[in-house]
Amino acid sequence: MKPLPALAIIGWSGSGKTTLLERLVPELSSRGLRVACVKHSSDAHPLHRAGSDTARLQAAGAVRVGFATLDGTQLTTAEALSPAHLARHAEAVDLWLVEGWKDGPLPKLEVWREGLGTPLATSRPDVLAVVTDAAPLPPALASLPRLSTNDVRAVADFIVAWIREGVEPRGSNALAVPGSGTPRAVEAPRAAHASDAQHAAPRSALRGITHRPVRRFDGEVLRATEDDRIAVEEPLEIRVSGDAVATTMRTPGHDRELAVGFLFAEGILQDVDDLGSLFHCGHPGDEGFGNVLEVTPAAGAVLDLERVEATRRGTLTTSACGVCGRRNVDDLMATCAPVAPGPVLSAHTVARATERLRAVQHNFEHTGGVHAAAALDAQGELLIAHEDVGRHNAVDKVVGALVLARAVRAPRRLPVPPFPAAPTVLAVSGRASFEIVQKAARARIPVVVSVSAASSLAIDLALRSGITLAAFSRNGRCNVYTGAERLGPTPPNPWNP
Numbered sequence: 001m002k003p004l005p006a007l008a009i010i011g012w013s014g015s016g017k018t019t020l021l022e023r024l025v026p027e028l029s030s031r032g033l034r035v036a037c038v039k040h041s042s043d044a045h046p047l048h049r050a051g052s053d054t055a056r057l058q059a060a061g062a063v064r065v066g067f068a069t070l071d072g073t074q075l076t077t078a079e080a081l082s083p084a085h086l087a088r089h090a091e092a093v094d095l096w097l098v099e100g101w102k103d104g105p106l107p108k109l110e111v112w113r114e115g116l117g118t119p120l121a122t123s124r125p126d127v128l129a130v131v132t133d134a135a136p137l138p139p140a141l142a143s144l145p146r147l148s149t150n151d152v153r154a155v156a157d158f159i160v161a162w163i164r165e166g167v168e169p170r171g172s173n174a175l176a177v178p179g180s181g182t183p184r185a186v187e188a189p190r191a192a193h194a195s196d197a198q199h200a201a202p203r204s205a206l207r208g209i210t211h212r213p214v215r216r217f218d219g220e221v222l223r224a225t226e227d228d229r230i231a232v233e234e235p236l237e238i239r240v241s242g243d244a245v246a247t248t249m250r251t252p253g254h255d256r257e258l259a260v261g262f263l264f265a266e267g268i269l270q271d272v273d274d275l276g277s278l279f280h281c282g283h284p285g286d287e288g289f290g291n292v293l294e295v296t297p298a299a300g301a302v303l304d305l306e307r308v309e310a311t312r313r314g315t316l317t318t319s320a321c322g323v324c325g326r327r328n329v330d331d332l333m334a335t336c337a338p339v340a341p342g343p344v345l346s347a348h349t350v351a352r353a354t355e356r357l358r359a360v361q362h363n364f365e366h367t368g369g370v371h372a373a374a375a376l377d378a379q380g381e382l383l384i385a386h387e388d389v390g391r392h393n394a395v396d397k398v399v400g401a402l403v404l405a406r407a408v409r410a411p412r413r414l415p416v417p418p419f420p421a422a423p424t425v426l427a428v429s430g431r432a433s434f435e436i437v438q439k440a441a442r443a444r445i446p447v448v449v450s451v452s453a454a455s456s457l458a459i460d461l462a463l464r465s466g467i468t469l470a471a472f473s474r475n476g477r478c479n480v481y482t483g484a485e486r487l488g489p490t491p492p493n494p495w496n497p
Helices: 017-029 055-057 083-087 152-164 194-197 203-208 257-264 306-311 330-335 347-351 355-362 362-367 390-403 434-442 456-465
Strands: 006-010 035-039 062-067 072-077 093-097 110-111 129-134 146-148 209-214 226-231 233-241 242-248 273-279 293-299 371-376 382-388 425-428 449-452 469-472 477-482
Touching: 006 017, 006 146, 017 035, 017 152, 055 062, 062 083, 062 293, 093 203, 110 152, 129 152, 129 209, 146 152, 209 362, 226 330, 226 362, 233 257, 242 390, 257 293, 257 390, 330 456, 347 449, 347 469, 355 371, 355 382, 355 425, 355 449, 355 469, 371 390, 382 390, 390 425, 390 434, 425 434, 434 449, 434 456, 456 469, 456 477
Parallel strands: 006 093, 006 110, 035 093, 110 129, 129 146, 233 293, 425 449, 449 469
Antiparallel strands: 062 072, 209 226, 233 242, 273 293, 371 382, 371 425, 469 477
């Protein structure tokens, strides 16, 4: 059984382990990793309440005992936690993060805060790095990498680099490289950089890839049949309280974000607080399981389909359908209130925005058959990114993730703490169509940047919505069609005055 990447996040009580995981999981997920978490406790906590039906079934000898609701299914087993147990989920999980288990056999990151006690890493050579806001580390740990508690991207960069190439724990000469099954010598730990993610190709990238035979013509000879990597395209039917709203052709994965982003763009969903549950219909193992997603409203909320009947898509939508099934442009404009003025961004930040897509286009690197979209903050830092066979689906996944993170809310809803970074730039591969700009306007994202051309309708909508629209973003250059007042001068380069 091949090793599955797994890290223990250890630290004294109150050090911030759970807080770090809450921020780390969406950051790693935005890079294409399927992350699973386990909370390990050294205390005796019953898995099932004494006297409950599930406790009685467990006592009767059931190998697994579960509790299911509309929100999902929780299964427990009497088997102790172990790397072998985690490895059984290799087909569905790319990385396990275990909170706690300081004496377990996993490589570890320690979250440490001054005043809570001596760092655990002083007695545990399998700690790879310390996540802390203290500077510097105690002398005994001076050789360990120090990651800032406030820089979750740097922590994610370190983990991605570890998955890709391994990081040698102190006191060992070799480390089993995840996915290899054999140990190899590795270089000494080094500082992780954002560019690490650009060259990493997590195994989760294969999730959206299948294989088909191909014969290549090289200009002279039709070569023998060989295997080729192809982007997966499958249907997803989105239902709201049993009513089929749309069927879109998409790359499987991040279906929750896709459905939320689509419903938000259509005006059916106003806010994450309106959501009750999202779940795939059917049972794992059934043919077609995962291709129907049911959305239900929260108690007291109404997802009003009739109110937006004029702007709903037809029964079937493609992965790049444009304005399909809609009555007219004015119906669409009715759902897009003008975006507020500001902020002013560096023109350099906007022109370089699409370059951030390269770091997340893992499936594209293998197939050349998928698009990508990313949301950036005003400084050009990556907030969230997704790939899909459809440009519109990739944008829906990004917006859906922002809605679920409360970074995007309906205009009438005031933000609530903690305040996430505001999405300022939407970068998309391919061209900027009307519907791409419409989705940005609904999400109050003031800048849209595309790798390829912008359509006439997209430019018209951007002008009416107060959106800055830039196209042909390549090599630090772009064409700005609307909203140029948001672009300020590029700050001087101190290294090249």
